[in-house]
Amino acid sequence: MLQLKNDTPFQANMHLMPGPDGIDSLFTVVKGTFTLDAEPRPADEQVPVVLADEYYGEPGETSIRAASDLSLTKPGTDVLLVGHAYAARGRTVSEMDVTLSVGPVYKTVRVIGDRVWQKSGIGVSMSAPLPFEAMPLTWERAFGGSDTVDSELRAEACNPVGTGFRAPDGDVELDGLPLPNLEDPRHLIGSWKDNPPPACFAPLCAHWEPRRSYAGTYDEKWKRERAPYLPDDFDTRFFQVAPPDLVMSGHLKGSEPVEVFGASPSGALQFRLPAVALRIAYVLDSDTHLQPANLDTIIIEPDAARFALVWSAVLVCDKNARRVKQVGVTALGRA
Numbered sequence: 001m002l003q004l005k006n007d008t009p010f011q012a013n014m015h016l017m018p019g020p021d022g023i024d025s026l027f028t029v030v031k032g033t034f035t036l037d038a039e040p041r042p043a044d045e046q047v048p049v050v051l052a053d054e055y056y057g058e059p060g061e062t063s064i065r066a067a068s069d070l071s072l073t074k075p076g077t078d079v080l081l082v083g084h085a086y087a088a089r090g091r092t093v094s095e096m097d098v099t100l101s102v103g104p105v106y107k108t109v110r111v112i113g114d115r116v117w118q119k120s121g122i123g124v125s126m127s128a129p130l131p132f133e134a135m136p137l138t139w140e141r142a143f144g145g146s147d148t149v150d151s152e153l154r155a156e157a158c159n160p161v162g163t164g165f166r167a168p169d170g171d172v173e174l175d176g177l178p179l180p181n182l183e184d185p186r187h188l189i190g191s192w193k194d195n196p197p198p199a200c201f202a203p204l205c206a207h208w209e210p211r212r213s214y215a216g217t218y219d220e221k222w223k224r225e226r227a228p229y230l231p232d233d234f235d236t237r238f239f240q241v242a243p244p245d246l247v248m249s250g251h252l253k254g255s256e257p258v259e260v261f262g263a264s265p266s267g268a269l270q271f272r273l274p275a276v277a278l279r280i281a282y283v284l285d286s287d288t289h290l291q292p293a294n295l296d297t298i299i300i301e302p303d304a305a306r307f308a309l310v311w312s313a314v315l316v317c318d319k320n321a322r323r324v325k326q327v328g329v330t331a332l333g334r335a
Contacts (some may be wrong), residue, residue, distance in 0.1 A: 002324055008032070008278070008331040009042045013049040013070070016321055020072055020236055022229035023318050028280050028327055029069050030293065030311045036302060038271055043306055053205075056138065060207075063139035063161050064241070067203035067297075069310050071239040074296045077252045078242035081201035083303040085111040085135040086265045092131035097185065098263050100201055100246075102273070102298060103256035107245055109199045110185040111135050111262070117192050119175040124192050126179060137263065141181040142198040143189070147172045157209040159198035166192065203241040214238035241297070251294045253277070254309075264302040273298070273309070280313035281328040284320060291315055 006012040010032035019025040033047045034040040053059070054066040067080070079102045087093040094113040100106070113129035135141065144162020146155035147170035154167045164180045166172045174192060183189060187196040204211055215238050216222075216231035226232065240247045254276050260269040278293035297310040317324060 003326045004028075005326055005328045006030075008329055009046065010329075010331075011046050011049050012329050013051070014327050015070060017072075018229055019314065019316060020230055020234055022226070023316055024321055025072075026282065026315045026317055026321060026324055026327070027070070027072070028291075028293075028313045028329065030278055030280075030329055031069055032274075032276065032309045032311075033306055034274060034309070036269060036271070036300075036305045036307055040271055040274055040307070047306075047308055049310075053203075056140070060205075061161065064203040064205055067241045069297065071296070071312070073236050073314060074239050074251075074294065074312070075236055076240065076248040076250050077295050078240055078297045079105050079246040079248070080203055080242050080297065080299045081137065081260065081263060082299060082301050083137055083263050085109075085137060085262050087133050088267070090133065090265065092133050094129040094131045096262055098137065098201075099259070099261040100263075100300070101257075101259045103248070103252055105246055105248060107201065107243075108185055109137070109201065110183045110188065111137075112179075112181055112183065114181065115179040117174050117177045117179065124174060126189075134265075135181055137182065137201055139198065139200050139202055142200045143180040143183065143196055144198050145172075156195070156198065157212070158204075159200075159208065162198055164189070165195070168193065200243060201246065202243075204243065206238070210244060211238050211240070251296070252298070254295065258300070258307075260300060260302065263300075269300075269302060276309070277332045278311050278313070279328075279330045279332055281326075281330070282315040282317075282324055283326040283328070284315075284317070284324050289315055 012030045014028045031049045033043040050069045056062040056065045085098045099108045113132045115129045142162045143164045144156035144159030145165035147167040156165045163178045184199040214235035216234035222231045280291045282289045291313040293311040293313040299308040
């Protein structure tokens with residue numbers, strides 16, 4: 001019987017499924033939760049591996065609260081920040097920036113208090129932003145949403161659950177329409193006709209762009225020649241759940257510096273990723289096959305005073321899956 005031998009303090013899971021090329025493969029996922037300290041250590045409570053996307057509300061109508069940790073091969077490391085923007089020292093502000101940097105990845109989101117479009121005799125203008133102490137960093141607060149034109153649905157393909165989107169000839173009432181709280185400071189909204197790129201640090205849903213474009217073509221040819229396997233034009237970038245500017249080209253290794261400004265009531269967060277590498281050993285009959293474990297995802301959660309690292313490894317086993325007796329997980333380095 002196949003056994004998972006986990007010699008780390010982290011959570012682990014394994015699953016057998018066809019890889020992108022349709023060949024049965026045994027995937028191993030390891031999730032390590034760490035304290036959000038200047039010198040992080042493994043947390044006493046290790047967060048389980050998330051087996052399926054968890055939403056803030058109804059799937060398809062709300063954004064992802066916690067993305068699934070299970071996937072096929074990710075080409076690079078996803079960097080996610082989940083939580084709130086906080087004004088410094090408990091004050092209220094009407095505008096502030098949240099900045100995240102992990103190794104070479106750097107991103108800033110402008111956070112603005114609640115505003116609406118308002119009509120007047122001279123046209124349409126923004127109301128003054130209301131002050132706030134904390135603001136959720138969710139896609140519902142970023143630019144996006146949907147509208148209808150002659151009963152035909154139009155939506156912001158990169159964020160259909162957001163706010164502020166209105167088609168030029170759409171049915172959504174402009175007067176009183178909320179503006180987004182989260183904006184890209186390089187593309188601030190100046191007119192109700194603007195369609196800026198949505199800005200957030202949270203996971204993308206599978207049916208949003210750009211993930212949707214990577215899913216491949218499921219047509220009659222696919223049904224005849226490939227189903228139930230992934231289509232020939234499937235792109236593994238589909239599994240990257242972070243916004244494109246928070247996806248690494250390649251995988252981080254550990255020990256990279258991390259800085260988060262504006263997402264914790266205690267102030268700036270500065271630390272280094274743990275210098276941990278994993279060894280995944282697959283025992284097939286009497287032979288041991290060592291497979292590299294890639295750092296697939298970094299999830300920073302200041303509200304919970306923790307962050308998680310998710311690694312994955314794979315053994316392409318084809319028809320030999322039943323001959324795999326054991327999967328061993330060992331941490332190398334400081335854990």
